[in-house]
Amino acid sequence: xxxxxxxxxxxxxxxxxxxxxxxxxxxxxxxxxxxxxxxxxxxxxxxxxxxxxxxxxxxxxxxxxxxxxxxxxxxxxxxxxxxxxxxxxxxxxxxxxxxxxxxxxxxxxxxxxxxxxxxxxxxxxxxxxxxxxxxxxxxxxxxxxxxxxxxxxxxxxxxxxxxxxxxxxxxxxxxxxxxxxxxxxxxxxxxxxxxxxxxxxxxxxxxxxxxxxxxxxxxxxxxxxxxxxxxxxxxxxxxxxxxxxxxxxxxxxxxxxxxxxxxxxxxxxxxxxxxxxxxxxxxxxxxxxxxxxxxxxxxxxxxxxxxxxxxxxxxxxxxxxxxxxxxxxxxxxxxxxxxxxxxxxxxxxxxxxxxxxxxxxxxxxxxxxxxxxxxxxxxxxxxxxxxxxxxxxxxxxxxxxxxxxxxxxxxxxxxxxxxxxxxxxxxxxxxxxxxxxxxxxxxxxxxxxxxxxxxxxxxxxxxxxxxxxxxxxxxxxxxxxxxxxxxxx
Amino acid sequence: xxxxxxxxxxxxxxxxxxxxxxxxxxxxxxxxxxxxxxxxxxxxxxxxxxxxxxxxxxxxxxxxxxxxxxxxxxxxxxxxxxxxxxxxxxxxxxxxxxxxxxxxxxxxxxxxxxxxxxxxxxxxxxxxxxxxxxxxxxxxxxxxxxxxxxxxxxxxxxxxxxxxxxxxxxxxxxxxxxxxxxxxxxxxxxxxxxxxxxxxxxxxxxxxxxxxxxxxxxxxxxxxxxxxxxxxxxxxxxxxxxxxxxxxxxxxxxxxxxxxxxxxxxxxxxxxxxxxxxxxxxxxxxxxxxxxxxxxxxxxxxxxxxxxxxxxxxxxxxxxxxxxxxxxxxxxxxxxxxxxxxxxxxxxxxxxxxxxxxxxxxxxxxxxxxxxxxxxxxxxxxxxxxxxxxxxxxxxxxxxxxxxxxxxxxxxxxxxxxxxxxxxxxxxxxxxxxxxxxxxxxxxxxxxxxxxxxxxxxxxxxxxxxxxxxxxxxxxx
Ligand SMILES: [Zn+2]
Numbered sequence: 001x002x003x004x005x006x007x008x009x010x011x012x013x014x015x016x017x018x019x020x021x022x023x024x025x026x027x028x029x030x031x032x033x034x035x036x037x038x039x040x041x042x043x044x045x046x047x048x049x050x051x052x053x054x055x056x057x058x059x060x061x062x063x064x065x066x067x068x069x070x071x072x073x074x075x076x077x078x079x080x081x082x083x084x085x086x087x088x089x090x091x092x093x094x095x096x097x098x099x100x101x102x103x104x105x106x107x108x109x110x111x112x113x114x115x116x117x118x119x120x121x122x123x124x125x126x127x128x129x130x131x132x133x134x135x136x137x138x139x140x141x142x143x144x145x146x147x148x149x150x151x152x153x154x155x156x157x158x159x160x161x162x163x164x165x166x167x168x169x170x171x172x173x174x175x176x177x178x179x180x181x182x183x184x185x186x187x188x189x190x191x192x193x194x195x196x197x198x199x200x201x202x203x204x205x206x207x208x209x210x211x212x213x214x215x216x217x218x219x220x221x222x223x224x225x226x227x228x229x230x231x232x233x234x235x236x237x238x239x240x241x242x243x244x245x246x247x248x249x250x251x252x253x254x255x256x257x258x259x260x261x262x263x264x265x266x267x268x269x270x271x272x273x274x275x276x277x278x279x280x281x282x283x284x285x286x287x288x289x290x291x292x293x294x295x296x297x298x299x300x301x302x303x304x305x306x307x308x309x310x311x312x313x314x315x316x317x318x319x320x321x322x323x324x325x326x327x328x329x330x331x332x333x334x335x336x337x338x339x340x341x342x343x344x345x346x347x348x349x350x351x352x353x354x355x356x357x358x359x360x361x362x363x364x365x366x367x368x369x370x371x372x373x374x375x376x377x378x379x380x381x382x383x384x385x386x387x388x389x390x391x392x393x394x395x396x397x398x399x400x401x402x403x404x405x406x407x408x409x410x411x412x413x414x415x416x417x418x419x420x421x422x423x424x425x426x427x428x429x430x431x432x433x434x435x436x437x438x439x440x441x442x443x444x445x446x447x448x449x450x451x452x453x454x455x456x457x458x459x460x461x462x463x464x465x466x467x468x469x470x471x472x473x474x475x476x477x478x479x480x481x482x483x484x485x486x487x488x489x
Numbered sequence: 490x491x492x493x494x495x496x497x498x499x500x501x502x503x504x505x506x507x508x509x510x511x512x513x514x515x516x517x518x519x520x521x522x523x524x525x526x527x528x529x530x531x532x533x534x535x536x537x538x539x540x541x542x543x544x545x546x547x548x549x550x551x552x553x554x555x556x557x558x559x560x561x562x563x564x565x566x567x568x569x570x571x572x573x574x575x576x577x578x579x580x581x582x583x584x585x586x587x588x589x590x591x592x593x594x595x596x597x598x599x600x601x602x603x604x605x606x607x608x609x610x611x612x613x614x615x616x617x618x619x620x621x622x623x624x625x626x627x628x629x630x631x632x633x634x635x636x637x638x639x640x641x642x643x644x645x646x647x648x649x650x651x652x653x654x655x656x657x658x659x660x661x662x663x664x665x666x667x668x669x670x671x672x673x674x675x676x677x678x679x680x681x682x683x684x685x686x687x688x689x690x691x692x693x694x695x696x697x698x699x700x701x702x703x704x705x706x707x708x709x710x711x712x713x714x715x716x717x718x719x720x721x722x723x724x725x726x727x728x729x730x731x732x733x734x735x736x737x738x739x740x741x742x743x744x745x746x747x748x749x750x751x752x753x754x755x756x757x758x759x760x761x762x763x764x765x766x767x768x769x770x771x772x773x774x775x776x777x778x779x780x781x782x783x784x785x786x787x788x789x790x791x792x793x794x795x796x797x798x799x800x801x802x803x804x805x806x807x808x809x810x811x812x813x814x815x816x817x818x819x820x821x822x823x824x825x826x827x828x829x830x831x832x833x834x835x836x837x838x839x840x841x842x843x844x845x846x847x848x849x850x851x852x853x854x855x856x857x858x859x860x861x862x863x864x865x866x867x868x869x870x871x872x873x874x875x876x877x878x879x880x881x882x883x884x885x886x887x888x889x890x891x892x893x894x895x896x897x898x899x900x901x902x903x904x905x906x907x908x909x910x911x912x913x914x915x916x917x918x919x920x921x922x923x924x925x926x927x928x929x930x931x932x933x934x935x936x937x938x939x940x941x942x943x944x945x946x947x948x949x950x951x952x953x954x955x956x957x958x959x960x961x962x963x964x965x966x
Binding site (some may be wrong): 058082083084090092097100102103104106140201202203204206207208209210229236237238239240242317318320322323324325326328329339342365367369370373 | 534542573574
């Protein structure tokens with residue numbers, strides 16, 4: 001029983017519902033695991049043991065009474081700290097919300113609770129999800145469990161590190177430009193960014209409204225399928241969520257991939273790609289072909305503009321989305337003596353936001369300013385359409401696209417933090433998916449010479465999450481990268 | 490000879506929609522309530538909350554646009570207007586920028602007997618802000634967000650008006666049309682209808698527009714008239730002196746009877762409008778537009794015309810059609826007592842006085858129209874003594890009872906009995922022998938004094954015609 005934390009979410013659920021383990025035993029194992037490793041990993045911002053145990057006891061009582069149990073019963077779940085949890089601090093990794101306690105739950109949290117999931121911890125992130133390394137958190141720098149001198153990726157780095165370290169078997173992240181897939185790939189996990197509109201954004205602190213999606217992070221493909229089945233669906237409180245039937249995504253795991261055609265974009269396989277990643281992709285292609293798929297090279301000609309387009313769109317929206325943090329109604333307000341309203345706003349925000357957030361608010365504000373709007377924001381929208389059309393054209397010939405998730409494996413803490421541009425460029429393989437609103441899943445496909453995980457993403461057409469899960473599961477059945485655990489010293 | 494200046498005036502009107510719910514959340518959209526009680530994460534702008542369009546607000550705006558002859562967009566969107574102020578909790582206001590729901594309409598007004606067309610540039614939908622309360626002696630400001638997020642329609646005219654009177658005529662006609670739609674209280678004092686005129690002046694005979702100023706927070710027709718007049722005068726005087734008019738927002742200073750520059754807010758704002766990414770673009774179907782069109786009431790102008798054709802004086806018709814409910818009430822009265830002119834006199838006279846004194850809205854009259862019609866008939870045909878009419882009307886409002894029973898209960902029915910009146914006439918002749926002999930002597934006009942005395946004796950209940958006939962019979966033979 002002592003190693004319950006090593007079980008997958010599916011196995012935990014099975015143990016709990018069959019009576020082989022109580023919810024209290026399960027959470028105690030994960031709490032113990034957190035005690036062992038959290039001090040080294042720094043994945044968590046808020047963990048309330050009493051609250052976790054209370055949820056577990058309530059679940060045990062529910063099972064005792066023979067009441068029906070939900071799909072997530074017995075599973076502790078980590079929640080990225082930009083997703084509102086009623087009564088539990090939600091900071092977005094920012095000083096400006098350091099003590100903000102939401103009076104309401106995000107839609108996905110209500111769904112998880114309704115499915116008997118256990119809200120286990122709030123996880124660290126780059127401030128307001130702006131970053132690719134988790135170094136932009138105002139509170140702590142999360143370490144990669146595979147190498148504590150390296151970043152776990154970002155911005156959902158806390159969620160990924162917590163799953164990789166065995167603190168939770170499942171976690172929620174948000175993906176605006178790769179923030180689920182890149183940390184999943186750096187930490188050797190499965191992470192999925194659903195189709196835009198598949199999961200309600202209500203209660204997720206907006207970074208870039210037209211790009212943000214909430215999605216699952218897990219050890220295995222089945223875990224992501226399970227969590228997605230619970231959180232997906234139309235929400236009347238999110239006008240951009242789409243009314244489309246939600247399947248039980250676990251059924252997709254049983255499907256065959258035989259006969260599918262996959263595209264490998266030339267633009268995503270540049271010569272500068274490290275050989276370890278290139279080789280890992282070659283291996284995946286061989287495995288998938290052996291499973292009956294065919295893989296062919298495709299073109300996504302506007303790929304080179306994706307990063308610039310992404311940063312204009314995302315930062316423009318962010319500059320407006322973050323305007324509400326002005327200290328008037330909630331959150332940090334300056335204690336400095338102020339002479340007028342304008343000074344109160346500017347001091348509050350100067351004190352409350354970190355450098356990266358300020359950088360993005362300023363560039364976004366600039367892009368929307370009169371005289372620059374056409375050249376930046378409007379132009380970016382036009383290129384965004386081109387990028388979407390690239391994918392539409394590709395999908396006329398292939399069923400799904402595969403590509404490395406990141407052009408690099410986990411980099412050293414501090415290596416890129418003073419060079420924003422080189423940091424932005426690590427997003428080159430993930431941002432186009434958000435601009436096009438497509439679903440994509442990253443899964444572990446091997447390790448570099450230094451023992452660092454390598455991830456591959458599978459990109460599908462809108463609402464074809466099932467196809468991605470089928471492919472990923474087919475691959476995972478044949479391989480065991482996802483079964484490995486990091487040795488945390 | 491001094492230079493003459495021509496004023497050029499455009500109006501921006503904000504109309505708060507009276508829907509059950511706010512525009513982007515399900516909070517009640519009601520006036521009043523303890524501060525910050527009609528709020529939720531969405532209208533508080535809490536982190537993570539999202540707006541969802543209330544389709545009723547869209548439909549109400551389309552109806553407003555249609556009643557102003559506008560084209561309705563079949564594809565439209567919301568935009569964010571970004572600025573910082575404590576009464577907008579998100580740091581932006583959801584509004585419409587380049588694709589308003591309605592555009593290119595017009596409104597015809599009558600000023601001094603002349604018809605004039607005022608162009609409507611656009612009608613769009615946005616959300617209202619919260620309210621600030623300043624506590625001066627404590628140097629504090631408090632925010633009430635009950636109003637934040639209530640649907641607000643903005644109606645913008647072309648700069649087509651050239652006098653304060655035209656501006657007020659436009660505003661009155663607009664208010665009448667809008668109040669017919671039942672989409673707003675249209676109450677200027679309470680702020681559900683707000684008017685911001687923009688004014689510039691230019692030398693007569695020139696066509697270039699001068700620098701304009703905008704006047705905010707005007708809460709009655711009278712203040713609109715006064716402030717626009719003042720502003721025209723102020724700008725003309727400034728230009729005459731060779732000074733320039735500053736582009737600015739001004740306020741009406743009621744005590745000083747003048748416009749004054751608003752403090753702060755001088756710098757030109759860049760609102761950085763961009764499409765609201767939380768709300769998908771809206772498609773409006775042709776069917777929706779036609780359904781809205783079919784639901785439009787007969788506009789006040791046409792009703793007024795129809796009433797005048799029934800023989801009602803212009804003045805009466807004007808007052809009756811000011812509110813759709815009142816015009817409907819009037820029509821309902823006619824089906825019981827079809828005397829349009831007489832009923833209209835009652836409805837603009839004593840009846841309206843009662844409504845006003847009792848603070849009853851013309852849209853919400855508690856008396857069944859049959860009763861009001863019966864009351865009117867009794868008054869006109871002699872069923873109620875003249876002196877008792879006011880008393881019966883008041884009783885009608887107090888009790889809501891049928892006027893015929895009221896007349897009986899109050900004992901104020903008209904006396905028509907020949908014998909009874911004959912006795913009173915005898916008494917009056919006996920008490921006023923001097924006048925009576927004048928009448929007998931041929932001074933027939935003196936008979937009215939005796940009629941008056943008899944009426945007084947009957948406490949107003951005697952039928953004056955019968956009194957006069959009996960007097961004549963008795964004195965003139
Ligand atoms: Zn609300």
